[in-house]
Amino acid sequence: xxxxxxxxxxxxxxxxxxxxxxxxxxxxxxxxxxxxxxxxxxxxxxxxxxxxxxxxxxxxxxxxxxxxxxxxxxxxxxxxxxxxxxxxxxxxxxxxxxxxxxxxxxxxxxxxxxxxxxxxxxxxxxxxxxxxxxxxxxxxxxxxxxxxxxxxxxxxxxxxxxxxxxxxxxxxxxxxxxxxxxxxxxxxxxxxxxxxxxxxxxxxxxxxx
Amino acid sequence: xxxxxxxxxxxxxxxxxxxxxxxxxxxxxxxxxxxxxxxxxxxxxxxxxxxxxxxxxxxxxxxxxxxxxxxxxxxxxxxxxxxxxxxxxxxxxxxxxxxxxxxxxxxxxxxxxxxxxxxxxxxxxxxxxxxxxxxxxxxxxxxxxxxxxxxxxxxxxxxxxxxxxxxxxxxxxxxxxxxxxxxxxxxxxxxxxxxxxxxxxxxxxxxxx
DNA sequence: TCGGAGGATCAGGAATTTCCCGATGGCGGC
DNA sequence: GCCGCCATCGGGAAATTCCTGATCCTCCGA
Numbered sequence: 001x002x003x004x005x006x007x008x009x010x011x012x013x014x015x016x017x018x019x020x021x022x023x024x025x026x027x028x029x030x031x032x033x034x035x036x037x038x039x040x041x042x043x044x045x046x047x048x049x050x051x052x053x054x055x056x057x058x059x060x061x062x063x064x065x066x067x068x069x070x071x072x073x074x075x076x077x078x079x080x081x082x083x084x085x086x087x088x089x090x091x092x093x094x095x096x097x098x099x100x101x102x103x104x105x106x107x108x109x110x111x112x113x114x115x116x117x118x119x120x121x122x123x124x125x126x127x128x129x130x131x132x133x134x135x136x137x138x139x140x141x142x143x144x145x146x147x148x149x150x151x152x153x154x155x156x157x158x159x160x161x162x163x164x165x166x167x168x169x170x171x172x173x174x175x176x177x178x179x180x181x182x183x184x185x186x187x188x189x190x191x192x193x194x195x196x197x198x199x200x201x202x203x204x205x206x207x208x209x
Numbered sequence: 210x211x212x213x214x215x216x217x218x219x220x221x222x223x224x225x226x227x228x229x230x231x232x233x234x235x236x237x238x239x240x241x242x243x244x245x246x247x248x249x250x251x252x253x254x255x256x257x258x259x260x261x262x263x264x265x266x267x268x269x270x271x272x273x274x275x276x277x278x279x280x281x282x283x284x285x286x287x288x289x290x291x292x293x294x295x296x297x298x299x300x301x302x303x304x305x306x307x308x309x310x311x312x313x314x315x316x317x318x319x320x321x322x323x324x325x326x327x328x329x330x331x332x333x334x335x336x337x338x339x340x341x342x343x344x345x346x347x348x349x350x351x352x353x354x355x356x357x358x359x360x361x362x363x364x365x366x367x368x369x370x371x372x373x374x375x376x377x378x379x380x381x382x383x384x385x386x387x388x389x390x391x392x393x394x395x396x397x398x399x400x401x402x403x404x405x406x407x408x409x410x411x412x413x414x415x416x417x418x
Numbered sequence: 419t420c421g422g423a424g425g426a427t428c429a430g431g432a433a434t435t436t437c438c439c440g441a442t443g444g445c446g447g448c
Numbered sequence: 449g450c451c452g453c454c455a456t457c458g459g460g461a462a463a464t465t466c467c468t469g470a471t472c473c474t475c476c477g478a
Contacts, residue, residue: 011292011313013320017226020233083220104220111222148454161405164435175435176457183437184454196370198407202418209411209418357425373464384464385428392466393425 003119006031006046008039008062009054009081018052018111025112036065043073050100050115055082055093063096070097077118081111084203086190090129100124151185152206154178158194159201212328215240215255217248217271218263218290227261227320234321245274252282259309259324264291264302265417267369268379272305276358279306286327290320293414299338309333360394361415363387367403368410 005027009015012034019029030046033039035057043051051069053062066078079100080093093101100114103126110126117124147155157167164182168175191197201207214236218224221243228238239255242248245262246269252260260278262271275287288309289302302310309323312335319335326333356364366376373391377384400406410416 012316013290013311013313014223014226016317017223017228017230019226020229021226024229081222102222104222107221108225150455159404159408161402161408163402173455174457176459177455179436180456193370193372194403195368195407198404199368199370199411199416199418202408202411207408209408359426382426383428385430386426388465389427 002026002028003050003115004028004030004046004048005050005052005115006033006039006042006048007052008033008036008042008057008065010034010057011054014054021108022052022111022115025108027112027115036061039065040068040072043069043076047073048076049119050077050079052079052081052111052115055080055084055089063093063098066093066096066098079111079114079118079124085126085129090125094123101129102126103128147185147188151181151188154181155185155197155201156206158182159198159207211235211237212259212324213237213239213255213257214259214261214324215242215248215251215257216261217242217245217251217266217274219243219266220263223263230317231261231320231324234317236321236324245269245271248274249277249281252278252285256282257285258328259286259288261288261290261320261324264289264293264298264414267416268366270365270415272302272307273358273362275302275305275307288320288323288327288333291414294335294338298414299334303332310338311335312337356394356397360390360397363390364394364406364410365415367391368407368416 005022007015007019007022007029009018015032015034019032022029030048031042033042036053039051039053039062051065053065055062062080062082066080069076069078074097077100078098079102080098081102081104082089082093083104085103085105090101099118099122101124102111102114106126106128114124114126153171154167157170162170164175164178168178171178186192186197189197189200191200202209214231216224216228216231216238218227224241224243228241231238239257240251242251244266248260248262248271260274262274264271271289271291275289278285278287283306286309287307288311289307290311290313291298291302292313294312294314299310308327308331310333311320311323315335315337323333323335362380363376366379371379373384373387377387380387395401395406398406398409400409407416411418
């Protein structure tokens with residue numbers, strides 16, 4: 001008998017595609033959800049072996065759901081789907097109790113292997129993110145995970161479109177100090193341009209689009 | 210015999226799911242592409258009946274590809290996949306020669322109907338966007354400074370975090386020209402910093418967070 | 419057919435910002 | 449007390465943005 005799983009993705013079209021794919025791989029799709037909250041309900045009622053969660057769902061996203069499911073249904077293995085291969089997302093996901101981290105840029109075989117792997121109790125990371133995680137451990141300053149309060153504050157103001165000088169004025173510090181914070185947080189996030197910084201800020205909820 | 214189509218989506222996982230779905234609906238998937246440029250090449254070589262393009266691809270996105278394909282392969286019907294149901298996107302897509310506009314939030318049946326519809330020479334819009342289009346015709350707001358295709362292209366690349374030089378290299382034009390486009394589009398949008406530009410690009414669906 | 423409007427292309431140079439180096443002082447933990 | 453981390457700044461080189469202006473092209477209407 002096949003592995004039972006529930007599938008959560010806000011795009012019906014994508015979800016149906018994945019469902020077809022997973023069924024043809026021999027899995028049993030016990031239920032589908034369009035957002036994180038629905039996913040949590042579904043997992044509680046269906047009690048599947050695995051929950052496959054898209055991270056990029058609106059409102060209550062895949063990681064929110066993962067965090068809650070890891071607490072209330074620790075027996076259910078969690079596999080997340082995402083397009084982001086940056087190190088900070090991976091560690092964030094692992095902190096949320098996720099056992100499988102699969103990139104959408106990878107082939108379906110990857111998802112199949114992830115599901116089978118987590119059922120055996122393994123942690124599965126898509127090729128390409130394993131490197132990011134390794135790098136995080138090898139990098140001497142991997143304490144760099146969390147931004148300081150000041151850095152997050154500066155990040156938000158940058159993402160809101162304020163100039164370095166304006167930020168300095170608002171925080172009543174030197175523009176040089178703002179530059180220093182920006183430089184530091186960019187280094188921590190391994191992001192080296194403003195545009196990516198803004199996208200990160202939006203994704204991480206520091207500001208809105 | 211079935212309708213022949215090519216499929217373009219940057220997420221292999223999603224693409225495979227869609228492929229399985231479309232095949233089980235009786236279509237022939239003649240080729241797959243991971244980005245807009247590849248899609249254009251593939252359509253030229255395979256000459257399918259329909260090209261199904263995800264709009265949200267990095268670098269050279271689905272609309273860029275649509276614009277080019279509408280010019281060089283007008284016989285091939287274009288269906289785009291997107292998550293955005295706002296009016297401006299729909300009209301933008303229609304301007305690019307798109308014949309089918311399918312929301313990812315809709316069921317697979319919708320995509321199937323769209324493909325069959327455009328093959329009969331119809332224009333197919335997902336339920337939910339038809340209303341948006343109607344509204345667009347009722348609102349006499351065409352006076353707005355619309356971005357040119359080139360400007361939108363540059364906007365996307367900026368929002369994706371590429372440097373001016375990198376954009377210039379990719380588009381095979383001078384960095385000065387890229388600066389010129391940026392300056393022009395910033396003036397049109399009345400936006401004067403990169404961060405706000407990125408937020409606008411995300412809001413308007415030119416790129417994703 | 420002619421001429422204008424607007425888009426795409428580019429350059430020079432001034433102004434601004436980023437980036438990389440280093441430095442100081444405070445504060446909490448060991 | 450010492451060490452690590454954070455917040456604070458500065459100098460100077462490098463890169464980028466901003467402003468002005470110019471050429472070439474296509475399309476479109478008079």
